[in-house]
Amino acid sequence: MDLWQRTMIRLARSERVTDLMQRHGGATALARRFVVVGGPEAAVATACRLRDRRGISASLSYLGEYVSDPVLIERTVEASLAVSQLLGAAGLDVQVSVDSTAIGELASPDLCRANAGRIARSVAAQPLAGRNFLMLDMEDLSLVESTLRLQSHLLDHGLPAAVTLQARLRRTVRDLESVLTRSPAVRLVKGAFPRGPEDDHQGKAAIERSYLSLARTMLSPPAREAGLHPVFATHDDGLIGRVAGLAREMGVPQDGYEFEMLYGAHREGEQRLRAEGYAVRLYVPFGVAWWPYAVRRVGEHPRNALLLGRSLVRQRRTGVLLLHPDVVRRTSSTVTRSPITRRPLLIFDGECGFCTACATWAQRRLGNADVLPGQRVNVATYGLTARDVSAAAWWIDSAGQVHRGHRAIGRALRACGGWWTVVGWACLIPPFSWVAWAVYGLVARFRHRLPGSTPACHMTSDDRSGRAQLADSGQD
Ligand code: FAD
Secondary structure, X not given: OHHHHHHHHHHHHOHHHHHHHHHOOOOHXXXXXXXXXXXXXXXXXXXXXXXXXXXXXEEEEEOOOOOOOHHXXXXXXXXXXXXXXXXXXXXXXXXXXXXXXXXXXXXXXXXXXXXHHHHHHHHHHOOOOOOOEEEEOOOOHHHHHHHHHHHHHHHXXXXXXXXXXXXXXOOHXXXXXXXXXXXXXXXXXXXXXXXXXXXEOOOHHHHHHHHHHHHHHHOOHHHHHOOOEEEEEOOXXXXXXXXXXXXXXXXXXXXXXXXXXXXXXXXXXXXXXXXXXXXXXXXXXXXXXXXXXXXXXXXXXXXXXXXXXXXXXXXXXXXXXXXXXXHHOHHHOOOOOOOOOOOOEEEEOOOOHHHHHHHHHHHHHOOOOEEEEXXXXXXXXXXXXXXXXXXXXXXXXXXXXXXXXXXXXXXXXXXXXXXXXXXHHHHHOOOHHHHHHHHHHHHHHOHHHOOOOOHHHHXXXXXXXXXXXXXXXXXX
């Protein structure tokens, strides 16, 4: 099992495999099972549904750990700030989970501290609908010390920061003691990063013994008096039963702790626990960088390899279609938008004169939709990036689905009414849609030669980002 898990962790960290899987649309079954493929609005819409339909809480986490690129780090911070505000606005308890390597630990610990502070302040500023805190995920052993220091730094500044501890690590007994009376919550997991006998308890039984012993400490009177909220994160039904038994024996009521599971990992278990009156939370990852996260889930549960297999086969089968824009962007083309925003939205590249001219034409005909340049929209809300905006047109429909390229244009035309509706439908139905796809591709490629074009129409997205960086540094 450990060999399998290590192999999956290696696969998760392979940049080439990640790039291949995320860019070329093999996402389907595996991604959708474990991840909300979309932006903060989609994630909060999922959290609302979980609460309203199933009485389950959520902890939201933007995907993208182990990064040192400042743009990716900032994207995670902004997505975390956005979900914090949206959760507050939706009247939900505000729990945002982050990995320290997603918010700058690999680039500079100071940057990481500053970013964690920004998120924790935002969480603290939201209305209190339950327990609001920033939950620090725990990564491999090399990061345990720095993550605990980060939590301590935030707590010293009066910010609500909780931490995840791993039962498989021998050092966790000491770590728990050090945070027991300071931390607003501790999330106890078995640990997803196996080491060796020196650092780890070996074997399922030993890890479970460690888990139960730590759980006892988390449920103990000193922890309760200090206000610690114990979170038991596991899908192991036997262990859950034993933790619940322990809590009963120690006189801790059902609402004095909670069980947390990964979104999509154990639906039966979630439902059963809710039916028995336990507090249940789901860890809901969102974003488009789904591969490292999803493949680690395969490492934890070999049966998920079936999903992985299906995704890989699908990718091979769709190999011929890889150039098709919809397939390339499939991972971000099914974002579910918050029910708060119902008007469809056409997003175009406002730096391109030709696109702007087309959008102006569309705006005159679109009574029930908004038309906005991507540069004026917080596109991360829809799981998009500035690069996406400069590469294609996007249509966000009233259900929050995101459509790209000729599919976006088809939907926009359909909404224009009159004969344009027929043209719009044709763009979406084969075989006409194949023609629409080809025409869209040609127009997008040669837009700098079309009427109304500006120099920006000719620039690649890389040119644009280079220019943006120059402008940021005042050299433009
Ligand atoms: P296991 O003994 O691994 O599994 C018990 C049973 O649960 C299995 O037989 C299987 O049927 C089922 N199961 C387990 N995992 C899955 C899955 N992915 N899909 C389907 N079924 C499954 N680890 C860290 O190192 N750091 C963290 O910050 C961290 N955060 C986490 C947060 C949450 C909310 C959860 C639930 C887990 C987190 N983990 C984290 C992962 C954790 O350490 C384990 O690797 C993982 O939960 C599997 O262990 P388990 O307790 O579910 O028990």
